[in-house]
Amino acid sequence: DVSKGYILYLEDISVSFDGFKAINDLNLYIKEGELRCIIGPNGAGKTTMMDIITGKTTPDKGSAWFGQRLNLLNMSEPQIAEAGIGRKFQKPTVFEEHTVFDNLELAMAGDKQVLSLLFAGLSGEQKDRIDEVMTLIGLQDCRYERAGSLSHGQKQWLEIGMLLMQNPKLLLVDEPVAGMTHQEMDRTAELLNSLAGRHSVVVVEHDMDFVRSIARTVTVLHQGSVLMEGTMDQIQNDAKVKEVYLGE
Numbered sequence: 001d002v003s004k005g006y007i008l009y010l011e012d013i014s015v016s017f018d019g020f021k022a023i024n025d026l027n028l029y030i031k032e033g034e035l036r037c038i039i040g041p042n043g044a045g046k047t048t049m050m051d052i053i054t055g056k057t058t059p060d061k062g063s064a065w066f067g068q069r070l071n072l073l074n075m076s077e078p079q080i081a082e083a084g085i086g087r088k089f090q091k092p093t094v095f096e097e098h099t100v101f102d103n104l105e106l107a108m109a110g111d112k113q114v115l116s117l118l119f120a121g122l123s124g125e126q127k128d129r130i131d132e133v134m135t136l137i138g139l140q141d142c143r144y145e146r147a148g149s150l151s152h153g154q155k156q157w158l159e160i161g162m163l164l165m166q167n168p169k170l171l172l173v174d175e176p177v178a179g180m181t182h183q184e185m186d187r188t189a190e191l192l193n194s195l196a197g198r199h200s201v202v203v204v205e206h207d208m209d210f211v212r213s214i215a216r217t218v219t220v221l222h223q224g225s226v227l228m229e230g231t232m233d234q235i236q237n238d239a240k241v242k243e244v245y246l247g248e
């Protein structure tokens, strides 16, 4: 089985928009428990790649496997989410009027179970899980605060926490530190590092110092395919990569 040991296996994926190849024979292999950073100049295809993984965009060709068994190209967006791929968009979307605790509770219930939760209340196990995630994202002291009153960084962590309530196997995170202070960035690096192992994490990010602080392997996308893969040191010393970024 070729895809063994990989949580995500994309091979020869291409997609065109009006004849323009946004993704061009893309290969991406993410190991279970890995924390991978994806970088690349504007228009490189990073967003389109995430859209393909989550079922928002269907490629023209190629194959995409999640774990050993699930063919992502045969699955709808909700089916893919249900199977364990969580996506965090750049802008935080939390329920501003609700408390931190309630945000996590709502996220755990999802759309389907919200009513039964309202009637039956939380089990001890569910409360423990919320407490565990609240501590992980560093918001244990804000449990009764309205999400709307949190700082930008805290909202981002809360949204990561909300994704965690669904127990995703793979987390896709889009530019998590945009607009954050240095301190918040350090805290985010810690958080993402602590998720790796238990989850597989793919982070799209522009801030190179941040990428350096989290990634073991970095993938550089350019014109819809992988230009290079390696450690941050290998990438920053690569002539092809320098050329691509100088053109920005």
Ligand code: ADP
Binding pocket: 017, 018, 021, 022, 040, 041, 042, 043, 044, 045, 046, 047, 048, 049
């Ligand atoms: P990135 O996220 O790396 O900046 P994108 O995936 O957003 O890159 O875009 C890759 C290329 O595909 C860009 O040139 C963009 O203009 C084009 N593109 C993306 N989505 C569409 C679409 N729905 N229709 C037409 N062109 C698109």
